[in-house]
Amino acid sequence: MSKCVSENNICIIGYPWDWNTAGDPGARYAPSILRKYLYEYNIISLDKNINICDLGDVKIAPGDPFISERRFEEALDITQNICKRFIVLGGDHSLTKIVVKNILKKHDEIDLLIFDAHLDMRKLSEGKSSGTYLREVIEEFERRVNPIVIGYREHSNPMYMIDYAKERGVKLIDIDHVKKTFHEIHNEIMRYLKSNNIYISIDADVLDPSQCPGVNSISPDGLFLRELREMLRNIISIQGVRILGADIVEIVPKKDLGDLCIRNMALITLDLIKYFITSG
Numbered sequence: 355m356s357k358c359v360s361e362n363n364i365c366i367i368g369y370p371w372d373w374n375t376a377g378d379p380g381a382r383y384a385p386s387i388l389r390k391y392l393y394e395y396n397i398i399s400l401d402k403n404i405n406i407c408d409l410g411d412v413k414i415a416p417g418d419p420f421i422s423e424r425r426f427e428e429a430l431d432i433t434q435n436i437c438k439r440f441i442v443l444g445g446d447h448s449l450t451k452i453v454v455k456n457i458l459k460k461h462d463e464i465d466l467l468i469f470d471a472h473l474d475m476r477k478l479s480e481g482k483s484s485g486t487y488l489r490e491v492i493e494e495f496e497r498r499v500n501p502i503v504i505g506y507r508e509h510s511n512p513m514y515m516i517d518y519a520k521e522r523g524v525k526l527i528d529i530d531h532v533k534k535t536f537h538e539i540h541n542e543i544m545r546y547l548k549s550n551n552i553y554i555s556i557d558a559d560v561l562d563p564s565q566c567p568g569v570n571s572i573s574p575d576g577l578f579l580r581e582l583r584e585m586l587r588n589i590i591s592i593q594g595v596r597i598l599g600a601d602i603v604e605i606v607p608k609k610d611l612g613d614l615c616i617r618n619m620a621l622i623t624l625d626l627i628k629y630f631i632t633s634g
């Protein structure tokens with residue numbers, strides 16, 4: 355699973371960093387277990403012209419965000435050169451900001467599609483964490499990033515965050531709306547897109563806790579796996595847009611029951627690989 359010789363590489367890279375977690379740490383252990391289940395699935399049927407290139411994990415300097423981020427950035431530079439598309443296995447959600455920053459070296463603007471129960475727009479005065487990353491993205495990159503948050507729960511976010519998001523023009527699609535319209539929600543999302551470049555970030559807690567108990571911050575009443583799979587398939591096949599990559603974050607294996615969340619998110623990873631291959 356580690357052929358990295360072709361320009362058709364679909365790359366996988368782990369960033370086992372969870373020192374920014376606002377809540378239960380443990381997401382650092384997710385990348386290796388996600389891989390275990392991913393490679394147990396039937397991936398033989400994939401297009402033979404595509405190589406799955408697993409670059410392994412970025413070497414973390416425990417507790418040191420600066421060294422770890424620098425190493426991650428170097429790895430992402432390589433990834434952007436040799437990979438057709440890439441999937442980052444986290445790690446906590448703070449990694450998404452590092453990826454976005456890296457992508458913006460090459461692209462003027464991107465649409466950032468986020469599946470998450472939370473808005474992660476805490477005030478920076480509360481301390482920088484995985485719960486502030488989206489506010490940091492909005493404030494640092496302003497109009498170059500167009501965030502669309504899908505599946506957030508009103509009951510799990512303070513009102514000030516929802517107000518802030520609306521003030522900054524962030525598109526919010528709450529769980530009730532997603533549940534009712536997931537079959538055709540890609541049409542709505544299409545109308546919100548501002549560029550031709552999409553990056554997808556999936557926080558495992560967007561799934562319902564019954565299907566994904568192993569997360570840092572549980573929020574009741576979420577998506578079912580099949581709903582998420584269908585939405586991703588439809589979004590990735592929107593004509594005329596380019597999916598640059600994706601990440602899967604915030605899985606905490608020690609809180610998972612029967613590795614259920616990890617197995618489900620490994621299947622999402624497999625889906626992403628398949629959709630990335632077929633979307634040209």
Ligand SMILES: [Mn+2]
Pocket residue numbers: 470471472557559560571604
């Ligand atoms: Mn979350």
